[in-house]
Amino acid sequence: MSNWDQVRLLAQEFRAQVSALAGGPLTAARDLLFSAEQLTGIRRKGYRKGHPLLRGSLARLERNTIIFDNSVEAWLALYYQAHEYAHVKLGHGPRECRDADIDYEVTEDKLPLGVHRVEGYGPNEKTECEANVFAREFLLPCNVLTQWFVKDGLDAKEISTRVGVSIEMVCHQLARALLTPEIRVVDSTEVSEPDFRLDDSQRRAAEAAKGPLLITAGPGTGKTRTLAARVIHLLKFGISPSSILILTFSNKAAAELRERVKLVLPDQAQKIRVETFHSFGLDLLRKYGAHIGLPPKPIIIDPVDAMFLLEESLPELGLDHYEKLSEPTIYLNDILRAISRAKDEYADPVRYEALAEDMRTRATTTDDLIAAEKALEVSRVYRFYQEQLIQKGMLDFGDLLCQSITLLRNNPGVLAEVRETYLHVLVDEYQDVNRASGLLLKEIVGDGEGLWAVGDVRQSIHRWRGATTENILKFSSDFPKAKPTLTLEVNYRSQPVIVDVFSGLAPNMSVTHGEPFTPWKKNRANTSGTLKYEIGSNAQVEAIGIANEIKDNYRSGIPYRNQAVICRSHTSLARIARDLEEQNIPILYLGDFFERPEVRDMLSLLSLASDSGGSGLLRIGCFPEYNIPLADVLALRKRATEEKQPFPRALGLASEIDEISRHGKEALALLKEHLEGLSYGRSGWHTLTRYLFVRSKYLTALLSDASVAAQQRRLALSIDSICAWPSRKKPKEGYGSKEGLTSIHSPLGGLWR
Numbered sequence: 179m180s181n182w183d184q185v186r187l188l189a190q191e192f193r194a195q196v197s198a199l200a201g202g203p204l205t206a207a208r209d210l211l212f213s214a215e216q217l218t219g220i221r222r223k224g225y226r227k228g229h230p231l232l233r234g235s236l237a238r239l240e241r242n243t244i245i246f247d248n249s250v251e252a253w254l255a256l257y258y259q260a261h262e263y264a265h266v267k268l269g270h271g272p273r274e275c276r277d278a279d280i281d282y283e284v285t286e287d288k289l290p291l292g293v294h295r296v297e298g299y300g301p302n303e304k305t306e307c308e309a310n311v312f313a314r315e316f317l318l319p320c321n322v323l324t325q326w327f328v329k330d331g332l333d334a335k336e337i338s339t340r341v342g343v344s345i346e347m348v349c350h351q352l353a354r355a356l357l358t359p360e361i362r363v364v365d366s367t368e369v370s371e372p373d374f375r376l377d378d379s380q381r382r383a384a385e386a387a388k389g390p391l392l393i394t395a396g397p398g399t400g401k402t403r404t405l406a407a408r409v410i411h412l413l414k415f416g417i418s419p420s421s422i423l424i425l426t427f428s429n430k431a432a433a434e435l436r437e438r439v440k441l442v443l444p445d446q447a448q449k450i451r452v453e454t455f456h457s458f459g460l461d462l463l464r465k466y467g468a469h470i471g472l473p474p475k476p477i478i479i480d481p482v483d484a485m486f487l488l489e490e491s492l493p494e495l496g497l498d499h500y501e502k503l504s505e506p507t508i509y510l511n512d513i514l515r516a517i518s519r520a521k522d523e524y525a526d527p528v529r530y531e532a533l534a535e536d537m538r539t540r541a542t543t544t545d546d547l548i549a550a551e552k553a554l555e556v557s558r559v560y561r562f563y564q565e566q567l568i569q570k571g572m573l574d575f576g577d578l579l580c581q582s583i584t585l586l587r588n589n590p591g592v593l594a595e596v597r598e599t600y601l602h603v604l605v606d607e608y609q610d611v612n613r614a615s616g617l618l619l620k621e622i623v624g625d626g627e628g629l630w631a632v633g634d635v636r637q638s639i640h641r642w643r644g645a646t647t648e649n650i651l652k653f654s655s656d657f658p659k660a661k662p663t664l665t666l667e668v669n670y671r672s673q674p675v676i677v678d679v680f681s682g683l684a685p686n687m688s689v690t691h692g693e694p695f696t697p698w699k700k701n702r703a704n705t706s707g708t709l710k711y712e713i714g715s716n717a718q719v720e721a722i723g724i725a726n727e728i729k730d731n732y733r734s735g736i737p738y739r740n741q742a743v744i745c746r747s748h749t750s751l752a753r754i755a756r757d758l759e760e761q762n763i764p765i766l767y768l769g770d771f772f773e774r775p776e777v778r779d780m781l782s783l784l785s786l787a788s789d790s791g792g793s794g795l796l797r798i799g800c801f802p803e804y805n806i807p808l809a810d811v812l813a814l815r816k817r818a819t820e821e822k823q824p825f826p827r828a829l830g831l832a833s834e835i836d837e838i839s840r841h842g843k844e845a846l847a848l849l850k851e852h853l854e855g856l857s858y859g860r861s862g863w864h865t866l867t868r869y870l871f872v873r874s875k876y877l878t879a880l881l882s883d884a885s886v887a888a889q890q891r892r893l894a895l896s897i898d899s900i901c902a903w904p905s906r907k908k909p910k911e912g913y914g915s916k917e918g919l920t921s922i923h924s925p926l927g928g929l930w931r
Contacts (some may be wrong), residue, residue, distance in 0.1 A: 181437065183361045185308050189315035191535070192267050206254045207317050207342045211850040214263050222259050223246025235274040237262050253343045256312060264312035270282055270305055279306040282314060282347045303435070305448075317343055320355035326399055327352060327871070328881050334871035349867035356871075357882060357896035359889075379667040381529055381630075382402045385411050386664070390626030390657035391649065392802050393664050394634055396698060397670025401632045402435065405604060406442045408630055409450065419449035423600040425619070426454060427516045427610040435606060451600075459578035462585060464529045466592045470585050473571040484514050484574055487566055488559070495559055499552045500740065517560045521576025522612040522646075524583060527564050531557040532586055579614040586621040593621065608633030609650055616649035616656065626657040636695075651693075669698040673707045714832030738764055764886040768894055776891045779876075780866060787857040787865050790824030803875050810842030826853045870895075 196213035197204045215222055215610045220242050225231055227249040232238065237246040237258040246258040261280050265273050273279075284307055307443060311649075316854060318341060326332045326340075334352055338345040380400055383393045384407035396399035405424070412422060417612050424439075426432050440447040453461070463472055479487070488495065488510045500509035520530050535555035541547040567573065573581065586593045603623050605611075608631045618731040635647040654660045669677050677700050684695040710727075714720030728741055743758075745751045755767035779797065786794030793813055799806035810832075817835050818828035829850035832843050852873040856865045870877055880888055880895075 181308075182311060185311050186315045186320070186361060188267060189264070189312040190319050190321070192263075192312075193316050205340055206894070207253065207260070210317065211256055211263070213260050214260075215597065218266065220244060220263070220266060222246065224255060224313075233274055235276050236280050238274040239265065239272045251344075254282075257317070257343065257347070259492060261309050264309035264316065265305075267307055268312060270309065275303075275306065279309075281310055282344070283350050284310045285350075286311065294490060304433075314347060314351060317341060318348060320351060320360075323348075323351055323355040325355060332908055333873075334867070345798055346874075349871050350927065352871045353867065353896060357892045359893075363885035375782060376400075376404065376407055377668050383664045383666065384408045386630070386661070388661075389629040389631075390623070390628050390653070390660040391630050391664065392653045392660065393630070393632040393666065395632045395666040396669065397637060398635050398669045398670070399666035399698065400670055401606070401666060402438055404666060405435070405606060406438050406633060408604060409439060410442060412550040413443065413446065419443075419446040420451075421599065421601040422450045422604065423458070423602070424450065424452040424604045424606065425458060426452075426606040427615075429454060429457070432457070439819060455611055455618060456575060456578045459582035459618065460573075462582045462596070463573065463578065465583070466585055466589070469589045469592060470581065472573075472581070477570070477572045478578075479567075479572050479574050481514060481518075481574075484563070485510055486564060488514070491562070491566070496564060497555065497559075499548070499555050500559075513556055513559050514563075516556050517563060518574075518576050520560065521574075521580050522614055524580055524614045524617050526580070527557060527561040530560050576614070579612070579618050582804075583614065583618050583621060586618075596622060597624050603629050605629070605631035605633075607637075609635055609637055611646075611648055611649060613646050613648055616652070619649075620656055623657075625659055627659070629657065635693065636684060656866075665696050665697050667696065668701050670701045673702050674700045674704050675707065675709050679709055716900060717753060718757075721761075724754060725758055725761035725763055727762075728758070766886075766890065766893075768897075771894065771897070774891075774894050776880075776894050781791065783869060784862050784865060786800070786826055787853055787860070792818060792825030792828060795825065799845075799875075800851065801876065802879070804845040806842050806845045806849075807839060810838045810846070813837040814846065826850065826857050829853070 193204075196210055196217050199217050200209070200213045204213060211222065214220075222244045224246050225248060227247050231240075231245050232247060235247075236242060236250075237247075239262050240421075244259055244262040246255055246262070248255050250258075258275075258280060260274075262665055263272070263277060265275075286307065318337075323337065326337055326631070327334075332340065334345055334348045337352075338348045341348070377400075380403065383391075384404050393401070393404065395404070409422060409424075413419060424435055426435060432454050434725070436447065436452045439450055439452065443450075448514070460478070464474065467476060468474070473529070473735075485507070489507050492506055497509070500513060502508050519861065520526075525533070531554065534557045536551060537553055538547065540552035541550050567577065577618075587594065600622060603619070605619065614757060619629070619631075620626075631653070633650050637648050672680075677698055681695070681697040712723060724743060728738070728743075731741055732738060743751075743754060745754065750768055751767060755769065758765050768774065772781070774782055782794035782797040784794070786792060786798055795811055795815065796808075798804065799808070799811045813835055814828065814832055817823075817831050818825065821828075821831070823831060829846050832838050832846035832850075838846070852869060856868055880891055
């Protein structure tokens with residue numbers, strides 16, 4: 179069970195307790211909070227904004243009183259109070275919560291666009307996010323919302339009135355309640371206490387006197403446990419937790435490390451900084467960027483924004499080799515990928531141009547010369563692109579590392595301050611970071627006495643996004659004072675048959691460049707697990723073999739949700755998913771997301787609401803709720819074109835057109851009613867949620883269908899809602915395997931690509 183599901187369950191339990199005290203189920207937010215006050219003994223007192231007791235906050239807990247701003251809307255003041263009760267029930271202790279902390283629509287994971295692709299939740303943000311999730315679930319529990327919407331037939335507006343909270347908050351919760359998997363309550367027998375005992379090799383690594391030290395840790399050898407033990411060891415010897423910096427390669431990895439450290443050191447975890455290399459770079463540039471001419475809050479652009487930036491300047495790029503008149507933007511993505519790879523290696527436009535010139539000098543064939551000319555063309559675009567970023571006060575993801583390196587190299591005072599702040603730097607998954615990350619690390623740690631890094635060249639699988647084994651292979655040259663590499667020697671994850679096979683393959687892996695491999699000691703006993711290598715003579719035989727294996731596993735007691743099929747490409751995924759469905763095996767595979775019918779439905783809806791041409795009407799007219807004949811749709815579009823009436827306003831013309839059938843007129847009138855006020859000037863999120871949860875019956879059949887296919891359709895709609903999320907908000911969390919489903923995914927793309 180995820181941390182967020184645990185928070186929701188605690189909120190539902192608290193709601194049950196306050197309802198029991200009141201003698202029966204409570205519905206209104208005001209009644210719930212009154213009963214919460216009786217149950218906890220924590221009083222509530224409201225003051226006008228600016229009152230000294232608020233101390234500039236929206237809500238705070240002082241002794242046994244919740245002090246809150248009551249100058250806002252009544253429902254929002256109630257939410258402030260619920261937020262503070264959440265802190266109490268979650269054991270967060272007294273907090274002063276300000277505007278950035280209390281958000282009734284905040285979600286668990288951030289949409290990976292723009293700055294949110296870099297920033298994860300820091301300790302304080304995560305604490306406040308937990309309180310927001312708890313408060314929302316306390317006031318609008320998903321199980322109750324499902325009952326009201328599906329069984330009682332209440333729409334979001336009616337639920338909003340019943341509870342006394344905003345319709346926006348209701349829509350947010352309905353999206354989770356109706357479209358995402360229910361919380362799976364884990365049996366207590368399935369949960370084991372975290373084991374922090376160390377074997378000899380882990381202890382040597384965790385308790386090493388000083389660095390620079392590289393730990394070789396293969397999969398399943400307990401590297402995260404060892405890293406947590408390293409933190410404990412440092413604190414035991416009086417190291418301040420605020421002087422410890424833990425760096426890793428992804429937001430997900432950083433979040434997992436925070437959770438692990440929190441389990442071991444609940445009182446000190448918030449003072450230990452856990453970051454990705456990119457988020458640490460972003461913080462450096464926000465704090466010290468003025469030294470290199472950056473604005474205080476530089477704009478972070480994602481690849482789509484970068485594409486638009488170049489597309490707007492196409493005439494100025496002077497493309498030749500990368501010009502295609504029939505499709506001028508076709509090569510821009512390739513050019514941006516080349517620029518990104520250059521930044522992975524800390525190569526600025528000047529360095530890139532020099533390398534391209536060297537290519538041209540060394541060219542001996544026509545093909546070599548053309549390749550060099552193409553590289554020079556990219557270098558010119560790179561120079562232009564970087565100049566544009568500087569002029570506009572923007573940074574792309576590569577800049578977060580490259581500009582940070584430049585900042586530290588050119589500003590001794592900033593460099594000294596950073597090194598004095600972080601005396602101990604621990605690096606996780608060092609094989610999964612690019613060379614620029616390694617160079618940034620060199621600047622942060624200096625001679626590396628406080629450096630402790632863990633990685634394994636044999637696990638370097640992220641080459642496609644710039645990760646390189648070079649950092650590990652050059653560790654001793656990057657840090658001349660490096661101590662002898664230590665190795666974690668025991669494999670705790672895999673059965674002996676897997677360990678034996680890997681031990682045979684590992685010494686022959688070319689990626690190691692001759693680095694020796696120490697065979698692991700085996701911790702697990704032999705059970706029924708086996709390793710099979712089978713070859714199918716054709717795709718059909720392969721599919722039957724996979725299906726039979728899954729069925730055999732299921733019959734032997736392995737649930738579908740605990741099985742996964744991993745493929746190299748999405749083409750293979752789609753084929754195998756289709757074959758498994760034909761074999762009646764429940765699977766979770768969303769396929770090409772934008773080709774899914776329910777997603778195309780919602781895109782058509784948004785198109786009709788915002789595109790004056792009305793192209794979305796052709797698909798929407800086929801919704802069972804409307805079932806508009808094609809002839810009627812064509813007649814309406816013809817009249818709208820003749821009278822130059824934009825959609826969706828043109829839907830009102832239907833009643834005047836004799837060629838449209840009676841049923842068509844009634845259906846088009848209903849559609850006009852459903853879209854009233856949802857068109858221009860509204861966000862995609864507002865349009866979709868009001869359509870799905872207030873006005874239409876689109877979800878009716880889908881919610882009554884318990885099939886696996888229906889579950890996947892609901893999940894796709896949930897993700898589609900994320901894509902329409904307003905820019906001022908954060909997205910809902912992602913979803914993995916659902917109960918009763920076999921997850922099918924690619925190691926490169928997960929479930930979403």
